Amino acid sequence: MSGFKLGGMTLGSVFKKPETTLYPFEQKVAPKGLRGHVAISPETCILCGICQKSCPCGAITVDKKARTWEIRRFSCVQCGACVRSCPKACLSMETAYTKPATGKSSHVVEVPDTKER
Amino acid sequence: MGKATVIPFGPQHPVLPEPLHLDLVVQDEKVVEAIPQIGFVHRGLEKLVETRDYNQFLYVCERICGICAAGHSIGYAETIERLMGVEVPKRAEYLRVIWHELSRVHSHLLWLGLAADAFGFESLFMHAWRLRERVLDIFEKTTGGRVILSVVKVGGVHRDIDDSQMKEIIYVLDGIMDDYRKIMNTLLTDYSVKNRTVGVGTLSHEEALALSMVGPFARASNVNYDVRSLGNGAYGDLSDFQPILDAQGDCYARVKVRCLEVLQSIEIIKELAAKMPAGDISVTVKGSPAEGAEVCNVLEQPRGECYYYARGNGSKNLERMRIRTPTSQNIAGMVSALKGCDLADVNMVILTIDPCISCTER
Numbered sequence: 001m002s003g004f005k006l007g008g009m010t011l012g013s014v015f016k017k018p019e020t021t022l023y024p025f026e027q028k029v030a031p032k033g034l035r036g037h038v039a040i041s042p043e044t045c046i047l048c049g050i051c052q053k054s055c056p057c058g059a060i061t062v063d064k065k066a067r068t069w070e071i072r073r074f075s076c077v078q079c080g081a082c083v084r085s086c087p088k089a090c091l092s093m094e095t096a097y098t099k100p101a102t103g104k105s106s107h108v109v110e111v112p113d114t115k116e117r
Numbered sequence: 118m119g120k121a122t123v124i125p126f127g128p129q130h131p132v133l134p135e136p137l138h139l140d141l142v143v144q145d146e147k148v149v150e151a152i153p154q155i156g157f158v159h160r161g162l163e164k165l166v167e168t169r170d171y172n173q174f175l176y177v178c179e180r181i182c183g184i185c186a187a188g189h190s191i192g193y194a195e196t197i198e199r200l201m202g203v204e205v206p207k208r209a210e211y212l213r214v215i216w217h218e219l220s221r222v223h224s225h226l227l228w229l230g231l232a233a234d235a236f237g238f239e240s241l242f243m244h245a246w247r248l249r250e251r252v253l254d255i256f257e258k259t260t261g262g263r264v265i266l267s268v269v270k271v272g273g274v275h276r277d278i279d280d281s282q283m284k285e286i287i288y289v290l291d292g293i294m295d296d297y298r299k300i301m302n303t304l305l306t307d308y309s310v311k312n313r314t315v316g317v318g319t320l321s322h323e324e325a326l327a328l329s330m331v332g333p334f335a336r337a338s339n340v341n342y343d344v345r346s347l348g349n350g351a352y353g354d355l356s357d358f359q360p361i362l363d364a365q366g367d368c369y370a371r372v373k374v375r376c377l378e379v380l381q382s383i384e385i386i387k388e389l390a391a392k393m394p395a396g397d398i399s400v401t402v403k404g405s406p407a408e409g410a411e412v413c414n415v416l417e418q419p420r421g422e423c424y425y426y427a428r429g430n431g432s433k434n435l436e437r438m439r440i441r442t443p444t445s446q447n448i449a450g451m452v453s454a455l456k457g458c459d460l461a462d463v464n465m466v467i468l469t470i471d472p473c474i475s476c477t478e479r
Contacts, residue, residue: 006303009296010240019247033276035261056173079176079267084275093261 030095035078037098040069042111044090051082051091067113072106073098119145124460128157132235132464135474139467143460151455151463153448159478163438170433171197171406172271181440182475183264184227185418187220189440189476190269192416195350196425197271200412201404206397207351209273211389214351215286216256216266218382218389222293223252224419225379228471229304232372235468236310244300248293255286273399283390290383301376314368318454318466321366330450332421332443333374334470338366344417351389358385368462371469405433418443420473442476 013019021028030036047069049062059075060082062068083091121144128136136157142150165177175197179190191213198205230245253263259278260268268275278286304310320330325338335342343360345352352358361377363370406429414425421443430436451470458466 006240006244006299009244009299019250031258031261033261034257035267054173056169056176077176077180077265078262080261080275081173081176 032095033093034095035080035093036095037073037078037093038071038076038080038082039092039094040071040109041090041092042069042109043114044088045069045111046088047111048087050085050087054081054085056081067111068108069111070106070108072104073101074104121149126463132231132468134231135472137467137472137474139455139463141455141460141463146460148455148458148460148463151452153452155448155474155478157478158475162479163440166435166438168434171435172433174435174438175269175271176267178438178440179265179267179269181442181479182473184224184473185220185420185423185442185476186265187216187269188416188418188423190266191217192414192418192423192425192440193438194269194271195416196412196414196427197406198402199414200406200410200427200429201271201402203272203400203402205273205350206400207394208277208396209398210350211354211393212274212278212398213269215278215386215389216260216268218386219252219255219286220266221382221419222379223249223256225375225382226252226297228375228468229300229379232468233304235464236313238304238307238310241300241304244296248296248300251289251293255289258282259286270399272402273397275399277398283393287387287390290386294380294383297379301379305373305376310372311369313462313465314372314469315365317368317462318458318469319365319367320450320454322364324453325366325450328449328453329446330421331446332418333361333371333378334421334447334450336360337363337370337374339364342422344415344422347415349416354392355385355388368465368469375471405429405431406435407431418476420444420471420476421447423476440479442473442479444473444477447472448477 047062047064052060052062057075057077059072061070080093083093121142124141124143126139126141127133128138138154140152141148162177162181166174169177175190175193178193179186181189226245226249230242233241256266257263259282260266260276320338322339325335325340339362341360341362345358346360361374361381363374408431411428416423423443424441426439427435428437447470454466
């Protein structure tokens with residue numbers, strides 16, 4: 001008889017709203033605070049390198065001479081340690097996941113020199 | 118008696134979610150001896166403490182295993198807090214326990230699905246994982262991650278759960294409870310399930326004690342040991358906590374204990390949500406663990422007692438970090454339970470012990 005008990009539950013699922021989203025016709029809305037990927041606003045970055053030191057997997061490289069901030073997306077584990085350690089709050093955690101890629105490229109951002117302006 | 122034959126089981130096997138190899142010495146379809154072999158997913162994570170500071174290592178520690186991620190991050194953070202003498206705010210302790218118990222619910226539901234799949238009970242597998250998905254959605258909304266939470270820090274937690282989110286969690290858990298009771302009753306009263314599990318892979322109370330078994334595996338053999346009973350953190354504020362025990366020690370007892378633990382975890386979450394104190398969720402931790410300072414800590418993971426040991430050397434990096442996970446304890450009992458069972462029952466014995474090989478090998 002127990003099989004019929006679960007059978008009732010399974011048959012009931014036919015008349016209920018689907019548990020899954022009908023991707024790609026329907027896209028799931030990312031909840032606030034979802035750890036998708038790390039983004040930077042280079043205007044406020046002071047190239048202090050604290051994010052590089054706090055990163056547990058060494059995914060971030062800050063080059064003061066070349067004025068670049070680099071992140072290797074495939075090494076990043078989205079822990080958010082860099083975002084929390086940034087003294088200028090120029091790093092942020094965006095909700096969108098990074099797109100699939102065919103190669104392990106890194107994302108290099110040029111940081112403008114605000115003193116020259 | 119026929120001639121003894123060695124049959125290799127794993128590391129790639131349909132019932133094993135993780136790589137475990139067993140050499141089964143079989144005589145007339147009966148297992149005479151089982152020789153385990155591990156080492157397929159060893160990553161050397163404990164060695165990493167030498168190159169990562171104690172804050173960074175928290176993220177390494179929670180990646181020991183996906184299913185026990187919440188438990189490992191909490192266990193490690195508590196160990197370092199004890200090492201450095203840090204007092205954690207009460208609200209942070211409550212939040213940690215809520216996330217930890219939610220992770221127990223999702224771990225046991227995952228196991229339930231896998232076990233049902235091994236029975237050939239496909240629809241129960243789907244229903245169990247459907248419910249588990251709701252728990253993962255709670256994690257996603259409250260921590261920002263579905264499996265790896267990254268929400269615990271040394272000194273507290275990073276994120277708070279506000280009242281509206283807490284009400285939503287309780288509402289979702291009530292929904293899970295209704296559906297879960299139907300699933301659980303079906304599984305525990307099903308003739309085929311009983312036929313496959315009752316009296317199979319029995320481990321007596323004495324054997325379980327002698328082999329130092331932990332977790333639901335031990336509790337199914339009537340070993341009254343649950344780290345939550347020690348009352349560490351917010352567990353101490355629970356009005357009444359009694360570990361779920363069963364005296365039979367067979368596969369069915371292990372299924373039953375795990376099934377009932379899901380309901381117990383949901384009750385714990387509800388009670389703590391009602392008692393949640395206001396206040397800060399973290400304190401600032403400065404400095405480094407003192408040279409020669411050492412500490413040990415235990416935590417009840419979904420699979421049993423997990424033991425943490427840490428020793429400082431005066432710098433930001435730890436001198437030594439040692440984690441003894443529940444499955445590394447339970448492998449000895451698994452080998453003992455396998456002795457004398459039918460070859461066809463090996464799947465059931467292994468699954469009802471719920472081995473976590475990523476944890477074991479680290």
